[in-house]
Amino acid sequence: RSAGRLSAGLVGLQVALSVLLVIGAGLMTRSFVALSAVDPGFRPDGAVAVRLTPPNGRYEGESVTFFYDEVRRAAESSPEIESAGAILFLPMTPGGAWSSYHPPGAATAEGNLPTTAFRIVTPGYLETMEVDRVAGRYLDEGDGSDSEAVINRTLARHAFTSPDPVGRVLVLGRAGTDTVRVVGVVDDVRQSDLRTDVFPELYRPLAQQPMNRLYMVARASNDPGRALVALHDAV
DSSP: OHHHHHHHHHHHHHHHHHHHHHHHHHHHHHHHHHHHTSOOSSOOTTEEEEEEOOOTTTOOTHHHHHHHHHHHHHHHTSTTEEEEEEESSOTTSSOOEEEEEEOTTOOOSSSOOOEEEEEEEOTTHHHHTTOOEEEEOOOOTTOOSSSEEEEEHHHHHHHOSSSOOTTOEEEESSSSOEEEEEEEEEOOOOOSOSSSOOOOEEEEEGGGSOOSOEEEEEEESSOHHHHHHHHHHHO
């Protein structure tokens, strides 16, 4: 009798566990299907990337900007690569930088200011990732150490009441010395993961804030594998 009761108990436990596994698998499948339908704001297929770490002693300040500009030009000269650009934090990788912001002339001594993420990029990055342009223009080679920046839809909606923020100015931080002038608006990109809501974001040229370790991204003309080899050759 005890053996029979134990056997029946084990069968019941197995059935219960099986039901839990089926429910879990169903929920996981439903979540996967839902995430697959989320637009990340960029096109990953056909893009390849490498992370570059030039030596700090040799590449600092303007030489960092020069290095990434030369790698980008060398990559784009290959028939295997359509376009190339670099960014400090690649989408779906951990990391990011944040700053408070406010319109010029706004009081900043008291109270909490809204915050925005910012991404350090080179010309060509947004086009290479096929982030759609909404207004104005992308960053180009003429955008150096001045105050040009591109913002996403969410920051445009939060920071400005005007439907066209191109040409407007934002002040970053409380000191009031770091300003950016909006030259373009792009679509929102899900930077952290597909489940996290989009947050305000701006893109600054590398020349404004030289950083050493960036991801270089290239859009393949045809074969991503051959594009990756061409990108390594460019470096």
